[in-house]
Amino acid sequence: xxxxxxxxxxxxxxxxxxxxxxxxxxxxxxxxxxxxxxxxxxxxxxxxxxxxxxxxxxxxxxxxxxxxxxxxxxxxxxxxxxxxxxxxxxxxxxxxxxxxxxxxxxxxxxxxxxxxxxxxxxxxxxxxxxxxxxxxxxxxxxxxxxx
Ligand code: FES
Numbered sequence: 001x002x003x004x005x006x007x008x009x010x011x012x013x014x015x016x017x018x019x020x021x022x023x024x025x026x027x028x029x030x031x032x033x034x035x036x037x038x039x040x041x042x043x044x045x046x047x048x049x050x051x052x053x054x055x056x057x058x059x060x061x062x063x064x065x066x067x068x069x070x071x072x073x074x075x076x077x078x079x080x081x082x083x084x085x086x087x088x089x090x091x092x093x094x095x096x097x098x099x100x101x102x103x104x105x106x107x108x109x110x111x112x113x114x115x116x117x118x119x120x121x122x123x124x125x126x127x128x129x130x131x132x133x134x135x136x137x138x139x140x141x142x143x144x145x146x147x
Contacts, residue, residue, distance in 0.1 A: 044143055068146065086117055088119035094111060094124075095111070
């Protein structure tokens with residue numbers, strides 16, 4: 001193996017390893033919730049869906065994802081703090097691809113647009129914010145108004 005091929009294969013290995021680790025971390029943080037109720041355009045989710053226990057340790061999730069039958073794309077519900085939840089449709093406002101949600105951002109795999117946890121554009125080519133939903137809560141549940 002000559003020097004050029006060695007450097008090329010070493011770099012590819014490094015990039016692949018970093019990508020695999022990043023992908024595993026991203027997958028770890030996504031929780032698709034099937035336990036929700038949909039009644040008269042209101043989705044109800046228990047707040048406990050944001051809590052998970054792993055190795056006897058309680059972990060607070062930053063977001064969860066649900067897919068109501070009435071919507072063409074999943075929605076991501078972000079817990080910004082105990083008194084603030086934001087819900088966005090995971091459909092890119094550029095050309096409609098499904099977004100990938102992460103802890104601090106939502107990323108479009110088609111052309112690279114990015115949105116913050118409030119659904120606001122942080123990187124183009126998208127120019128408009130995501131469709132969002134009014135989200136309220138009480139002691140036990142979160143309520144998302146689908147309009
Ligand atoms: S469809 Fe999302 S950036 Fe183009």
